Amino acid sequence: MKIYNLWRTLSNRWLYLAGTLVIAGVFGTALYLQYVLHQEPCPLCMIQRVIFIAMLVLFAIATLHNPKRSGTKVYGALIVLLALSGVSTASRHIWLQHLPKDQVPACGPGLEYMLGNFPMAEVWQELMHGSGECAAKGWTFLGLGIPEWSLFLYVVLGVWAVMITFRKPI
Secondary structure (H helix, E strand, O other), rough: HHHHHHHHHHHHHHHHHHHHHHHHHHHHHHHHHHHOOOOOHHHHHHHHHHHHHHHHHHHHHHHOOOOHHHHHHHHHHHHHHHHHHHHHHHHHHHHHOOOOHHHHOOOOOOHHHHHHHOOHHHHHHHHHOOOOOOOOOOOHHHHHHHHHHHHHHHHHHHHHHHHHHHOOOO
């Protein structure tokens, strides 16, 4: 009962700040994995990072803005749309990682090469399709890899945004 009362008494600003801090921690972890543990992100990881950054920006702006009812609905809808995009991308990544080795797509050209030589629509299509490097399993925690944790966090953050949108404060 105390958690419910706390939930009802906190302002939306604190709830949006919690979302901001969670994503900041996720992004800090991603940078640690990349620069300290030398886990280079694959194209699908990069897309997931961009989605997390967009969610971070929305949560941070909502924290500063402290919107009323209609603004809360707009922020909630935008965050949920991003979370669903993240769920889709992470699911594709998980699917690629669980393919048999003989069905894994070949590795494509690097991102820098594609950005310099391909039209943006083709770069986006190649990134979303994923490649052999996306099928490699790297760092794990509690038996789950990066895309599984990303999927979990997209769901949690999307549900969090919905809960903020439809809560009944005191």
